[in-house]
Amino acid sequence: MHKLLIFRDATLLKQALTHRSYVHENPGEGEHNERLEFLGDAVLNFLSGEYLYNRHPHKGEDELTRRRSALVDEKQLAKFAIEVGLDFRMRLGKGAIRDGGYQNPNLLSSTFEAVIGAYYLDNNSNIEAVRAIVEPLFDSVPEQIVVSRSNVDSKNRFQEWVQRNINPTPPKYVTVQVGGSSHAPEFIAKVFVGDQEYGEGKGRNKKEAEKAAAEDALAKLK
Template sequence: MHTFLSSFKNEKLLRQALTHRSYVNENPGAGEHNERLEFLGDAVLNFLSGEYLYRRHPEKGEDELTRRRSALVDEKQLAKFAIEVGLDLRMRLGKGAIRDGGYQNPNLLSSTFEAVIGAYYLDKNHEIEKVREIVEPLFDSVPEQIVVFRSNVDSKNRFQEWVQRNVGTTPPTYKTTQIGGLSHAPEFKAEVYVEDKKYGEATGKNKKEAEKAAAEDALATLKAKGLL
């Protein structure tokens, strides 16, 4: 799978993509680090993963597609892709980063993967199809249930992270009750609170779905108020 690395025409571009800031700090003559390429690769991956999911799931709406895209290109998943294509063995890291376990660090792995994708896009004269040929098999390799699970927990995690950053250490609490529906198709209502203040509410076919939707409602409210 990592054979695409050997197809780079511009070796200098690949070397830059593999070079972390810590390496440049310790080796001033090493050239540029990979952060600009990481920025570009992130944009390319967001487009390709969004387009991939749009084609694969014509029945899904915007919110579900957005959650799935987040799950498909999150740090944990990109780090796995990086290892799959052999980047863990080729990253150029400073000695301090290596001592701290940099070759196994999900953040460094995912960032390097993004940088290499950005570099590959440039190396192939901005031909997005060339990059698609590389990343779609990786997307295909992610089990559907993993993407669904991550997308389900994503909104609750994101809301909890916002609370910890902006309110305090007390985690959100969910009050969930069955409000009706048929015995084989019940309906639940969930309300999410932080320190007795309600931030969102929603309904769902089960407790998990209702709580996830309540977290999404809270996030949407925060976004509308300019707090997110």
Template sequence: MHKILQFRDQTLLHRALTHRSYVHENPQQGEHNERLEFLGDAVLNFLSGEYLYRRFPEKGEDELTRRRSALVDEKQLARFAIEVGLDLRMRLGKGAILDGGFSNPNLLSSTFEAVVGAYYLDNNFDIEAVRTVVEPLFDAVPEEIVEVRANVDSKNRFQEWVQRNITPTPPKYLTEQVGGSSHAPEFIAKVLVGEKVYGVGRGRSKKVAEKAAAEDALANVKEKA
């Protein structure tokens, strides 16, 4: 068993593995993992940023930002989830399972974030304990994969365009769920610069919808150039 699954408080681990679709079908099971997902996302962003800052002392802010996005994007976090054995441990509702939830990148990545958040709590808010289990995962990602992903990240490319051509203030994203079920939601995102909408995108997760909005914005500004 991977160290990140070795918990003193097993109830924390169970909560981290519990998707809302499971709680919907089993309300007596208590809380789902979305609050832990929020915490884990913040922890991973900090640790990946600090990791890259140390590893690449010659890289500037823009390059480090792109690399961080690539290192903790949905696809990569889903791979981490499978690597540590979360895929078949996720507690999903029957509908989510029938829809292929055990191999769904969005569910896998979200669960990995939740487990990281739970591990942080289980270790009394000790960031070093989390670092020891996630940095080996970061180390195992081939450099060329991170580099390729970093160069194609649409959100970062649109932010660079905005800061180069309009304002130093980063664009903002307004994202909401517009349909789908509890285990297969659909989101729509709008990317704004000031009060002006530059792009709109849809996706099965907030991250995917926001990237689609950024791609739409890049296409729109290219057409006007």
């Protein structure tokens, strides 16, 4: 059994593994894992940022930010979840299981974040205990994978997420000029999936504004 699954408080691990769909079908089974997921996301963002900061002393902010996004994106966290054995330990509702929940990258990555948050609490909020768990996982990701993912445009990444999780129709961007001068205009873009707005961003041209809107949408998904 992976060290990440060894808890002093077994009820905390149980909650971390419990998806909303399971609680909906089993109302007496306690809380779902979304609050722990929120905490785990924050812990992972800090540790991955520190990890990259220390290992790449000559990289700038933009490059480090892209690499961090690649290191803790949905696809990579889902792989970590499987690697530590969370997949078939997830407590899912019957409908989620029928829909392939044990292999669903979104559910896997969310559960991994929740377990990280729970492990942090189970170790008296000791970040060192979590660092000892996650740094070997970060080390296991080949450098070329991180680099290739970090170079994928945010619009492409958001479109991939939409087509994987909602429908095959690409997101729609609505961009207008909102200010600035003729030689230095400012644009604002909004990105929609169907009729629902997912993100908003500004830029010096339409391309930059649309990219910022996609980045906003991806950030909200986390």
